[in-house]
Amino acid sequence: MKLIIQIPCFNECDTLPQTLGDLPSRIDGIDIIEYLVIDDGSSDETAELARQLGVHHVLRNTTNLGLARSFARGIDFALGAGADIIVNTDGDNQYYGGDIAKLVEPIIRGEAEIVIGDRQTAKIEHFSPGKKLLQSFGSSVVRTFSGVQVPDAVSGFRAISRHAAMQLNIVSSFSYTIEMLIQAGKKSMAVASTPVRTNPKTRESRLFKSVFRFIERSGTTAIRMYAMYQPLRIFSLLGALIAVVGMMPIIRFLYFYFFVGGSGKIQSLVIGSALLTVGSITFVMGLLADLVGRNRQLMEMTLERVRRLDLEFRNRDLRGGAPLPSRENLSVQEKLKHRGDAEHS
Template identity: 25%
Template sequence: MILQDVQNAISERKICVLIPTYNNEKTLKRVIDGVWEYTENIIVINDGSTDSTAEILSGYREITVISLPNNKGKGNALKTGFRKAQELGFDYAITIDSDGQHYPDDIPVFVEALLHEKEDVLLIGNRNMSQDGIPKKSSFGNRFSNFWFWFETGIKLEDTQSGYRLYPLHKIPKKYFTPKFEFEIEIIVRTAWKRIPVKNVPVKVLYDPAERVSHFRPFKDFTRISILNTILVIITLFYIAPRNFIHDFRKKSFKKFIKEDVLESDGSNRIKAFSIALGIFIGLSPLWGFHTLIVISLAVVLKLNKVLAFVASNISLPPFIPFIIAASLYLGSPFVHGNSNIFEHELDFELVKNNLVQYLIGSLILASTASSLVGIGVYLLLNKFSPEDN
């Protein structure tokens, strides 16, 4: 796209650029000037800076400046910017960091990508974290974030931590729970939960230790991010996944739902057999109360059929529990020495311990054996009725 086309598209699609800043006096002017080449729709949020940021911003009369009295974190600055952008009538906001790591001349990448989309989308700049010059801790943190984002949304991205983004202002959540760096994780996860596509677009990145000022506090912020991901995972497993399951069930005919979501027609027979075997193993394991959480989590991590694994795990329904426990005790008895018959001996600590060990060992034997036999049986059966090409 030529410059004029980019400028016209920014105006027509009502796009603004948000620049949150905190003590980035070395790079702020360069970033603003770079953005200025593409649009005057600029909102700078001065998050309580104590350096010469206010003086620098006083030289720009045409842009919108929001000055916060105290530093409350990047998340709070972005929320403030989003509210202002909507008040001014914008539909999209491109966010760019003021520390100089983002190149303003990548703005056309976001604009062009948006123009090619038929629906609203949240775009995140992919900085190619495997290239030379990227700090190892940043690369590791990005991989860590990518994994949990995939776990929580089912969307695979190469970069989820880049602050260079395009947000659809009327599709993102209206209320948030985090004020600092972890906000950028919360917003993309919760936007994805609303079934808004989240995609990467390629951008350049500059890490210059002489200019760049990072306000990331490794221990505190990593702890906050870990706590947030823990909460998001719990919500995913106990609300989002069941909600999506019910939504898809209602949306499709029963036959189509069984074919696409339960049998996953594009999944191999081996995947289906492994999914059922996993469900049987977890259902027979001595992890009462956590079967659903564990089986869905493992199915997601191992890329198995979540529905088949969940259904198979229900082998431990209440009517079957006495038989499962009895079989486990029987299989575990040869491995326990000492008194274990509760009908012939007085109840004491030794007896309880022996029965518990006997049950744990037996249940693992039962789970391993049953899951292996069922998995092999299902695989052979599927291959008989629906053979796959080698």
């Protein structure tokens, strides 16, 4: 069984050696462990440093594509490289690499297809009370949208089986965490969670400039993804709300017509009729969106089959010629140790 640990990076020269040094070289049940660095258009020497440190695979975006697109590109590459399990961690060394064994264990045992690392944010000292509350609230919202019961929905420390990775189609440009869980829930994937440790904070987050910006981007992503997979429910609720509002001026018109003067208040009838029409049109739009969604599901099934056939064709001889995990991974650790000794000399 082959594990590829992918690390999306953007200007991570300062923290990449620590991140790589934390990664395991051996895990029970895993035959081969390889590292993959996705350099998202860094202006420093992140990609070159990764090669110097012996990272097995280095991808470099010519421009900054964002975390979600870099994550998706890494998933595609890892599948092409023959990965049976893919683990994603951050280049800022936020997550403790020694817990990767805990992440992949449920997948090795066949109990889960996706495993999310629970950072236990309530216990993280450098998280402010406001940020802890926001993390808890945000995770509860994502659980509601996705139907997946995980305590830390936005954790980027996660393991994905090959079968699950084949079915994922990340289209967001902001963050993959929310979209991935919504897709997993709607596709009935087995998702588990396990407590993981975090390392001391090394820098401020580059994913968003303010908490309000993060809330805005995360909220719109969750609503967009939920509407993509449940369009009829979204449009039906919206249409019903508009229709209820439209009934109020019509009831007002009928009240004055029968019980007051028998004439006038025609503007209420016009406004109410217009709102009822809009509500009906919204419901019909939901029906059309639902049909489009069904077609998209068929396209995703076709894409998965094409991807599977393509990867099987490309990787049919890969496993037989794969390098031994011990030599490759020890070379990475040895280079990290040599670099550390040189810096202290």
